[in-house]
Amino acid sequence: MGRLIxxxxxxxxxxxxxxxxxxxxxxxxxxxxxxxxALIIASAYKGYTYGLFVVVADALSLTIGLWYSKQMIxxxxxxxxxxxxxxxx
Numbered sequence: 001m002g003r004l005i006x007x008x009x010x011x012x013x014x015x016x017x018x019x020x021x022x023x024x025x026x027x028x029x030x031x032x033x034x035x036x037x038a039l040i041i042a043s044a045y046k047g048y049t050y051g052l053f054v055v056v057a058d059a060l061s062l063t064i065g066l067w068y069s070k071q072m073i074x075x076x077x078x079x080x081x082x083x084x085x086x087x088x089x
Contacts, residue, residue: 007050011057015040016065023069027076033066 015036023032040058043049049058 004050004053007054008057011054012061014061015058016061016068019062019065020069020072023073027073029066029069029073032069033062036062036065 018036018039019029019032021032022035023029026032026035040049040062044055049055
């Protein structure tokens with residue numbers, strides 16, 4: 001039972017952090033989501049995903065990570081756009 005709780009907690013935290021990390025590195029939240037989803041699919045294929053609760057926790061974490069990454073990247077692009085306008089003036 002303790003291992004399942006650990007896996008659920010990891011599924012609630014790690015995918016969201018990976019989406020944010022990949023989005024930060026690539027400056028594109030869609031690429032971050034795709035890379036993280038590919039890692040989750042690979043781990044499920046290898047048999048590391050146990051039960052519906054872990055899959056739901058992964059999906060929830062991906063959704064929250066995607067939302068935060070989108071906010072972060074849009075803020076970055078807006079900041080750069082404002083800097084370009086100020087440089088042009």
